[in-house]
Amino acid sequence: MDVVLTIAGSDSGGGAGIQADLKTFQELKTFGTSVITALTAQNTCGVQGIYPTTPEFVAQQMTSVFQDFNVKALKTGMLFSTEIIETVARILQQQTAHIIVDPVMIAKGGAALLQDDAVHALNTKLLPLATVLTPNIPEAEVISGVKIRNEQDIFNAAKRILQLGVKCVVMKGGHFEEADTATDTVFFENGSSFSMETKRINTKHTHGTGCTFSSAITAFLGRGFTLHESIVEAKKFVQLAIEHPLNIGHGHGPTNHFAYQELRGIYEVMVHETK
Template identity: 70%
Template sequence: MNIVLTIAGSDSGGGAGIQADLKTFQELNVFGTSVITALTAQNTLGVEGIYPATSEFVEQQLNTVLQDFEVKALKTGMLFSADIIKTIAKNLIDKNIQIVVDPVMIAKGGQALLQDEAVQAMKNELLPIATVLTPNIPEAEKITGMKIETADDIQQAAAKILQLGVNCVVMKGGHLEGPSAVDTVFFQDGSFFQLKSKRIDTKHTHGTGCTFSAAITANLGKGLSLKESVIEAKKFVQMAIENPLNIGRGHGPTNHFAHRFGANVEVEIVE
């Protein structure tokens, strides 16, 4: 059995965070373990409260899981504070585990999910040991300190991020305009490719970033290459968006089990 791990916050609405990650892991046939960094009171309309765990308890959870399970890949989501980020990095630096970092910073409703001083800790402590980073455009802007509006901007931002030490960065294009949603995947060796999919006119996108990064993690845990893991994760999340559940009165969750029903999805790979 392939075992993976999510280190993230709990979403009481079930669409993002730990809940989305574990659903994704289950759907992709890996066993999911978890470390909870914060409890949130939230639904599709927004985040009403955040109660972070102490860094000591995060460390205890992490070490307890790793002492018993052979974790092949893990992802981080909402990490909240610099202390938690530093604690996680300290405990993972000597582990042979592939690390997917989803730099969760802002909720769909606009609430901040990462303290400002934590961004620097992520850049200094976590990204140098990470396998892949999956920022959307606003997150990439926060990490790089630059405005991203064009394809050249995306390439420059990716280069800046790769200089921090991460092996691969997936620059997600969902926040840009155009008929296609284009994600560009950059590697340390200078190579890159793009994933193009139909842009869906929907407000039900809560948890898409969590789901995408969790799918990459599950695929890595099953032994797929990094490139294959990203491509298959893109297909998984595209199916989840194209077949919405239409629940909640705000930004509803994606459909984690859409692939069960043989939903076809078109994702174009541009080398």
């Protein structure tokens, strides 16, 4: 059994964070372990409270997991503070697992999930260790310092991010275009890239999409898929989860983590390779 790990915050509403990660891991037939960085009072309507754990307890949880399990791949989500980021990075330096970083900064309802002074620690401590970074457009702007308005800006921002030491960056385009399709562009440290085009879904039920996408990449990498295969298959997973909503909650409802297995992973992602 392939063991994977999520290092993230808890979502009491179950749609994002640790809960979304573990649901994704389970659906993709991996054994999920977890390190909780913060507790949140949260539902589909917003975040009502955040209580971060101490860096010392984060370290204790990580040590406990790594002492007992052979973790093949792991992801980070909400890390909240400089101190937690530095703690996580220090311990991950000793690990050989694939590291997927979802730079969780803002909740769907607008609540800040990463302190402003923590961005420097993210860029200098954690990203040099990352196999994959999965920012949306606003997050990519903060990390790169590049204002993103067009495709050239996406390229420039990705180039700056790769210079931080990330091996691969998935620039998610959901915030970028107002068209019938949405395009994510994937850039690798060796200069190659490809894009993934999918139908844009008109829905408010998108709570936890970033968590779900990054945890799906983690699960596929943990199972031994190539990086390219893992990213494309994870896109299928999250796209099906969005297209077949559960329609629960009174706000931004969660995605449907059951959909990928129920529909046997059948979804056409238009992949465009570039040289």
